[in-house]
Structure formats: structure tokens, C-alpha cells
Amino acid sequence: MGKxxxxxxxxxxxxxxxxxxTVLLLTFFMLTSTFLQKEPVTVITPPSVSEExxxxxxxxxxxxxxxxxxxxxVLGSKDSTYKSETVRADLLxxxxxxxxxxxxxxxxxxxxxxxxxxxQNAFGxxxxxxxxxxxxxxxxxxxxxxxxxxxxxxxxxxxDTPNEFQMWIRAAYNSVNAELKESMVxxxxxxxxxxxxxxxxxxxxxxxxxxxxxxxxxxxxxALKSEEE
Amino acid sequence: MAKNKSRQKKFDTRIDFTPMVDMNMLxxxxxxxxxxxIKSQTLQIALPTNEKVDIEQQNKVKQSEAVTIIIDGKLDxxxxxxxxxxxxxxxxxxxxxxxxxxxxxxxxxxxxVEFGNKTGGALPAIRExxxxxxxxxxxxxxxxxxxxxxxKFSNNEEKNxxxxxxxxxxxxxxxxxxxxxxxxxxxxxxSYAHVVSVLDEMAINSISRYQIDRxxxxxxxxxxxxxxxxxx
Numbered sequence: 001m002g003k004x005x006x007x008x009x010x011x012x013x014x015x016x017x018x019x020x021x022t023v024l025l026l027t028f029f030m031l032t033s034t035f036l037q038k039e040p041v042t043v044i045t046p047p048s049v050s051e052e053x054x055x056x057x058x059x060x061x062x063x064x065x066x067x068x069x070x071x072x073x074v075l076g077s078k079d080s081t082y083k084s085e086t087v088r089a090d091l092l093x094x095x096x097x098x099x100x101x102x103x104x105x106x107x108x109x110x111x112x113x114x115x116x117x118x119x120q121n122a123f124g125x126x127x128x129x130x131x132x133x134x135x136x137x138x139x140x141x142x143x144x145x146x147x148x149x150x151x152x153x154x155x156x157x158x159x160d161t162p163n164e165f166q167m168w169i170r171a172a173y174n175s176v177n178a179e180l181k182e183s184m185v186x187x188x189x190x191x192x193x194x195x196x197x198x199x200x201x202x203x204x205x206x207x208x209x210x211x212x213x214x215x216x217x218x219x220x221x222x223a224l225k226s227e228e229e
Numbered sequence: 230m231a232k233n234k235s236r237q238k239k240f241d242t243r244i245d246f247t248p249m250v251d252m253n254m255l256x257x258x259x260x261x262x263x264x265x266x267i268k269s270q271t272l273q274i275a276l277p278t279n280e281k282v283d284i285e286q287q288n289k290v291k292q293s294e295a296v297t298i299i300i301d302g303k304l305d306x307x308x309x310x311x312x313x314x315x316x317x318x319x320x321x322x323x324x325x326x327x328x329x330x331x332x333x334x335x336x337x338x339x340x341x342v343e344f345g346n347k348t349g350g351a352l353p354a355i356r357e358x359x360x361x362x363x364x365x366x367x368x369x370x371x372x373x374x375x376x377x378x379x380x381k382f383s384n385n386e387e388k389n390x391x392x393x394x395x396x397x398x399x400x401x402x403x404x405x406x407x408x409x410x411x412x413x414x415x416x417x418x419x420s421y422a423h424v425v426s427v428l429d430e431m432a433i434n435s436i437s438r439y440q441i442d443r444x445x446x447x448x449x450x451x452x453x454x455x456x457x458x459x460x461x
Binding site for chain 1: 245247254272274277300419
């Protein structure tokens with residue numbers, strides 16, 4: 001009698017092809033990704049129909065929290081001539097010089113503090129507390145930034161007695177990176193990023209300060225409108 | 230004598246790739262979650278200088294061309310604006326002065342619309358108003374858009390786009406057409422989202438001349454007067 005021969009099937013699947021695909025995908029994501037930058041406040045920008053993209057270089061963004069705290073972020077040039085780190089270190093130096101012009105208690109930073117500052121994506125502490133803040137370990141620094149008061153700002157229309165926010169703007173304008181200055185003059189270099197629930201009075205203070213510093217052209221960051229008519 | 234049989238063990242040459250795939254999948258998930266694919270958009274605005282300018286130097290806005298829009302909002306308990314609540318006030322011409330001011334109670338030029346849902350709120354209403362004021366430009370732009378969609382300027386898509394952009398800008402800045410000047414003002418309680426959406430309407434309706442200004446005493450007086458008339 002003929003025996004029914006059960007064919008023994010191989011249960012293992014060849015994973016080589018699968019592995020190929022995943023490696024490809026991985027390469028794609030690694031090359032295209034720009035990492036989400038850590039920001040001290042999460043803001044949801046209001047939608048608009050504008051299709052102009054945010055520049056990814058030579059940009060000074062002003063982050064405005066709904067409560068009116070101000071933080072700044074600086075991006076260097078696209079190529080590696082003026083990396084964000086270089087620009088930030090230079091910015092702190094300029095700012096210290098600006099600050100010492102009008103304040104009796106002078107500030108100065110050591111190499112370690114400047115290095116810490118250049119690695120920080122967003123910043124926003126009063127200059128009197130800056131050195132102290134930069135001495136904190138990295139994780140505590142982020143927390144202190146979130147809980148801190150932000151960059152001091154007020155309604156000030158006299159450019160000869162600038163507040164700290166205006167000093168930062170001036171320091172960025174005098175940056176070693178000439179491209180940043182150029183894009184600030186053209187109006188592409190300053191972007192205000194504010195939450196949609198922010199009262200206008202808060203944003204108005206920022207706009208007014210920029211106006212005082214003769215930075216009349218700037219951009220507002222918005223998200224893409226989801227529905228199109 | 231036992232034969233020294235050297236038995237060669239046959240190795241399986243295939244390597245199991247499953248752990249490799251597992252690891253890759255993990256890495257992909259990580260990169261997918263950490264990347265920002267969507268870049269924010271920007272809205273470019275230019276404010277006038279706040280240096281003292283001679284009144285004569287200031288280019289006077291014609292009474293017939295000016296439209297003033299005032300955005301008002303409500304604050305919640307945390308001092309934040311409510312993005313879905315607010316009021317929009319508008320009137321034609323410049324703020325009333327002198328004699329007109331005395332007659333304000335009887336002839337208040339200001340009208341109001343509520344920021345409601347998307348279909349029947351302030352934005353569609355203001356769009357209609359602006360389109361009516363800017364109809365010459367809107368008409369020309371619509372014609373231009375039709376040509377652009379049919380690729381009449383060039384067969385090359387990119388070239389077609391750039392020619393369209395240049396022509397559209399020419400139309401928007403054409404001083405022979407009747408174009409409104411929109412003055413946007415916002416009360417301190419207005420939400421940022423509303424200000425941006427009104428600025429957005431300028432782009433939608435091809436209005437080239439608009440400015441953000443501070444709210445004045447006359448504006449506030451008109452608003453209070455209007456609110457008073459509403460509650461009566």
C-alpha cells in the first residue's frame with residue numbers, strides 16, 4: 001500500500017529581503033531627518049494659507065509663550081562657515097558687551113559657560129542670572145529655563161535705553177555671521193512663533209520692541225491650513 | 230580497527246535575519262518619531278517705522294479707499310484668548326473727527342460680526358466685504374489664475390508658476406485699479422490666531438495695501454457705543 005507522504009514544509013521565512021527593505025527605510029529616515037529641537041514651551045501656531053517655508057538657516061526665532069515669556073533661538077548659516085554653535089558663542093559675547101554698557105554689575109563668561117551656551121538651542125534667562133544658569137547640568141538647565149521668567153521685556157520706545165530683548169536683537173544684528181544680519185534686514189531673519197491662544201497684547205509688545213529696533217520687517221510662523229476652499 | 234571517520238559537520242549557511250529586522254524596525258520607529266517632516270509656514274509682514282514722520286510726508290489714505298477692521302476677543306480664566314470666540318468690527322473710511330464725532334450716537338458707521346463657526350462667522354463675512362472693495366483686482370487675478378491653470382504662459386510648470394507670480398504682483402500693485410487700504414487693529418484681548426487669520430484674508434483677497442495699527446480712543450468709543458446700542 002502506498003504511504004501518503006506528507007511533505008515537510010520549511011516554516012522559517014527568509015528574512016533577508018525584509019532586512020533589505022528596513023535598512024533602506026532606515027537610511028532614508030536618517031538622511032532626511034532634522035531632529036525636533038527641544039523648546040521650553042510648546043506652542044501651536046495658528047493656521048494660514050501662506051506657502052512660504054521657514055528658512056532653515058540664518059534665523060532668529062522669538063518664541064512667545066501664552067503667558068508672555070520670551071525665548072530666543074538662533075540658527076547659523078547653511079554651510080559650515082558659521083555653524084549655529086559659532087554664531088551663538090559670538091552672540092553671547094556681543095550681548096555681554098551690550099549689557100555691560102548700561103549696567104553697573106558687569107557680567108563675564110568663562111570658556112566653559114560659553115561652550116554650554118553654544119550648545120543650547122533655546123535660551124531665555126535674564127543676563128544677571130545667565131552665568132548661574134549656564135553652570136547647571138544640562139537636564140536641570142532645561143527645567144530652569146521652563147520655570148524661569150524668560151527674557152525681560154517691556155514697552156520701550158527709546159532705542160538708547162534698550163531692554164534685554166532689544167539688546168539681544170542688537171547683538172544678533174552685530175553677529176559675526178554677516179548673512180544673519182542681511183536676512184534680518186530683508187525681513188526673513190526674524191520669525192515670531194506664538195501660540196494661537198496668546199492674547200494680542202503679548203505679541204504686540206514683541207512687535208513694538210522690534211519696531212523700536214528698526215526691525216520693521218519680520219515673519220510670523222504659522223502652520224498649514226488643513227482645509228482649503 | 231575502527232576507522233577514523235572524520236565526519237564533517239554540515240553547517241547551515243543561512244543566517245537568521247529576524248533579530249536584525251527587529252532592530253531595524255526599532256530604529257525606524259525612533260527616527261520616524263523624532264523627525265519633523267512638516268516645516269512651519271511663515272507670513273511676512275512689514276510694520277511702518279515708528280520714527281516721527283511729518284504729516285505731509287505720510288501718504289494720506291483716501292477716505293473712499295480705507296477700511297478699518299478691529300479684532301476683539303475674550304480671555305478665559307487663565308488669561309489666554311479663546312481662539313473660537315471673538316468679535317470683529319469694521320467701518321469704511323477714516324475714523325470720524327470733529328463734527329462727525331458729535332453725531333456718532335446717531336450715525337455710527339461701525340458694524341460688527343461674530344467669529345463663529347467657519348461657514349457663517351466673521352471670516353466669510355469679512356471676505357465678502359473685502360472682495361467687494363477689491364473686486365477689480367480680484368476679477369483680474371481670477372482671470373489670470375484661469376490662464377495659469379491652463380498653462381497658457383509656458384509649458385514648463387516652473388516657468389508657468391513664476392510668470393504667474395510676476396503678473397499677479399503687477400496686478401496687485403496696479404495703481405490704476407481701485408484698491409482698498411485695510412487698517413487692521415486689535416484690542417489687547419484679541420487672540421493671536423484671529424489676527425493671523427485676518428492677515429491671511431489679505432493674502433486670499435489679493436490686497437496689497439494693509440497695515441497693522443494701534444487701536445485709538447475713537448475706535449474704542451465707537452465700539453463701546455455700538456455695544457451699548459446692541460444691548461438696548
